[in-house]
Every structure is written in C-alpha cells, then in structure tokens.
Amino acid sequence: MPHLMFLQILFGFSILATAIPKPNAERVINKGLSNEDHYINTQHNPAYDHDVFLGEEAKTFDQLTPEESTRRLGIIVDKIDxxxxxxxxQEELKDxxxxxxxxxxxxxVERQWKSHNPDGKDKISWKEYSVMVYGDIDDYEKERQDKSDDDSFSYLHMQKRDRRRWAAADLDGDDALTKEEFTSFLHAEQVDHMKDVIVLETMEDIDKDQDGKISLIEYIGDLYRGTEDEDEPExxxxEKEQFSLYRDKDGDGFLNTDEVKTWIIPAxxxxxEAESRHLIYEADTDADHKLTKDEILEKYDIFVGSQATDFGEALTRHDEF
Incomplete structure (x- = not known):
C-alpha cells in the first residue's frame, strides 16, 4: 500500500492535490496563484499575499531575518519597476x-514530467502513470476502501479522480498525455476545458449525501464544524447569508452544478488584477495609486513576511540575490 508521505516526497504535492479535498473558506478558484487560502474564516490570509508575490521563493523568505527579507525585497522591487x-x-505589479x-x-510541470517520464518520451500513458503512483493497490485493498464509510483518505478515490482528470486533459483521446496535456492535468484551473472537472470535484467534496446538490448544512459543514455548546462565529x-442571498440563485435551498460553477469560477x-489592487491599497500611504520603493519596503511584511530569526542553511536559491 503506498504511503502518502512517500508519494508526496517522490512525486511532489501537486498531483496529490488533484484528489485530496481541502476545506476552504473561499473555494473560488485561486489556486492558480497560490496553494494558500485567500481567506480563512473570512479573514484575509497574509500567507496568500506572500505566495502570490513571491511564488516558490515564499518558503525561502519565511526563513529570513527582517533585515535580509527587506534587502531581498528591494532587489525584487527594482525588477518589478x-x-x-x-x-x-498596478500594471507592473500585476505583470x-x-x-x-x-x-x-x-x-x-518540469519537475513532475521528469519524475513520471524518466525515459524522456513524448507522452505518458495512463497505465504508466497509474502503475507508478497506484501500482500496489490490490483487489483486497480496493474492496476494503469501497466498503469504508468514514472520511479517511482513500487511495482508490484518489485514483478515480485522477483517472477522470486524465481523461479530461487527454484532448486527442489516446489515453496518453503530452507535456501540454499533462500541464492541464496538474493545473486544471489554468484551462477552460478542465473547469467542469474542478466543479465536479468541488461538488463531490461538499455533497456528503451524494444527492447531486449542496444543502446549506453541507455548505457550512465544509467550512466549520462547531460543537453544540459553542456560539456560532459571526x-x-x-456565510449563511452569502449562501441564501448570492450562491443559491434559484432560491430552492440548494446549490446545483451551475450555481457551484458560478460561485467557484466567477466570470x-x-x-x-485583484491581488495587485489589494497590495497597492495596503501599501500606498500617499494614495497616489502607485508605490515607491520606500512604501513597499516600509510594508515588507505584507509583501514577503518574515518568521525566522536564523536563516542560515535554509537559503535554497541564491542566483537572484
């Protein structure tokens, strides 16, 4: 039986993320910019800003002193301008x-393509991918997982979701993915023809009774699980008002597939653009709708943050700094 941590180390998290539901106070598709939630319990999440602004460098910046973090931010600002x-x-920040x-x-994509395609072929077949990732899920394990009624992680469920994504990404229908198609499989939020799959995955995550629609109880249950003696947070x-006034367009008390799509993939x-506006708003002290280097450095915590006091061995990329 494959172990989750082993798969994460061997193949990277992006593939696993296609199949593991993550409760999320804002399911609007923003994962193309960050794996962080933009809001947590309706409160803005600074880690989202850091991830969007820095990309893969966010992890490195988390290990820096405020002084080193500010110095490196200055180098980035010069590049943005x-x-x-x-x-x-705002346009430069958006770019x-x-x-x-x-x-x-x-x-x-490059990392995962090489990992799953060590021979450097033009395509990866579903059989090759499935054997590499799920090869030791035997019939007994499948039967056991089929009968399981808890919410624990299911490799069988993961495999089925990956299979469906694979088919959606396979535009020529040969059951093998080119590098471009593999990109759609890994980052489905990036392409229009994959968005229905994202909607379906969201429905499956939240629709616990599997009746094809999402009730208010299911909607709130995806965000919050309180106890009977606990006061309901504001x-x-x-969120209940959002559900009734804005999400449930036809007022029937449920979200259907089209309503879920309108919610998580707003037209x-x-x-x-929204994130660049937000960052300008947060740092623009003279309200001229653009930022000086000093304004950005003054609010370095908004752009890059800094959590550690000893960065030492944690630095992983030196070429740009």
Missing amino acids: NDKDGYVT WIMYTHQRYIRDD WVKN DFDHA
Whole structure:
C-alpha cells in the first residue's frame, strides 16, 4: 500500500492535490496563484499575499531575518519597476504576479514530467502513470476502501479522480498525455476545458449525501464544524447569508452544478488584477495609486513576511540575490 508521505516526497504535492479535498473558506478558484487560502474564516490570509508575490521563493523568505527579507525585497522591487521611473504601478505589479505564477507552473510541470517520464518520451500513458503512483493497490485493498464509510483518505478515490482528470486533459483521446496535456492535468484551473472537472470535484467534496446538490448544512459543514455548546462565529452567519442571498440563485435551498460553477469560477474575474489592487491599497500611504520603493519596503511584511530569526542553511536559491 503506498504511503502518502512517500508519494508526496517522490512525486511532489501537486498531483496529490488533484484528489485530496481541502476545506476552504473561499473555494473560488485561486489556486492558480497560490496553494494558500485567500481567506480563512473570512479573514484575509497574509500567507496568500506572500505566495502570490513571491511564488516558490515564499518558503525561502519565511526563513529570513527582517533585515535580509527587506534587502531581498528591494532587489525584487527594482525588477518589478520595468520602466525604471521609481514607481511600481498596478500594471507592473500585476505583470510580476503573473510572472511568478507562470514560473511556478513551468518549474512544477518540469519537475513532475521528469519524475513520471524518466525515459524522456513524448507522452505518458495512463497505465504508466497509474502503475507508478497506484501500482500496489490490490483487489483486497480496493474492496476494503469501497466498503469504508468514514472520511479517511482513500487511495482508490484518489485514483478515480485522477483517472477522470486524465481523461479530461487527454484532448486527442489516446489515453496518453503530452507535456501540454499533462500541464492541464496538474493545473486544471489554468484551462477552460478542465473547469467542469474542478466543479465536479468541488461538488463531490461538499455533497456528503451524494444527492447531486449542496444543502446549506453541507455548505457550512465544509467550512466549520462547531460543537453544540459553542456560539456560532459571526463569519458563519455571514456565510449563511452569502449562501441564501448570492450562491443559491434559484432560491430552492440548494446549490446545483451551475450555481457551484458560478460561485467557484466567477466570470471575468482576474485574480492577479485583484491581488495587485489589494497590495497597492495596503501599501500606498500617499494614495497616489502607485508605490515607491520606500512604501513597499516600509510594508515588507505584507509583501514577503518574515518568521525566522536564523536563516542560515535554509537559503535554497541564491542566483537572484
């Protein structure tokens, strides 16, 4: 039986994330920018900002002293200021966010492609992928997991979800993925033809009674599990209002597939644009709608944060700093 930690180490987390539901106070598809939740219990999550602004460098910055973190941020600011006029505009900040995002996608796909395709072939077949990841799930284990009625991690469920994603990403229907198709499999939020799969996965995560729709109880249960003697938090009341007033378009007390899609994949919403506006708002002390280097460095914790006092051995990438 494969061990979850072993699979994470061997293949990287991105593939596992396609099949492991993560309760989330905001399921709107923002995973293209960060694996962090944008909001936690309706409170803005600073780690999301750090992830979006820094990309893979976020983990490194978490280990830096405030002084070193500020110094490196200054180097990044000089890169963001494309026209070298001394100001970072919202458009320049948006471009940087998209750059870090695309760099993460490229690096992640390259790493996983090499891991799953050691022979460097043009395509990876489902059989090859499945054997590599799930090869020792035997018939007995499948039967045991089929009969399980708890919420524990299920490799069989994971395999089925990966199989469905694989089929959706396989545009030519040959049951093998090119590198481009494999990118869609790993990062389904990036391409339109994969979004219905994301909606279906969300429905399965929340729809506990499997009746094809999401009740208010299921919706709240995905976010919060309190005890009988515990006062309901204000943010839960707000989420109930969101469900009734905005999510449940037809007012029948449930979210159907179309309503879930409208919720998690809002039309014409640009996450990079929204995040760049947010960062400008947080750091723009003179309200001129652009940022000086000093304004950014003054609010370095918003952009990069810093949690450790001894970074020593933790530095992993030196080429840019």
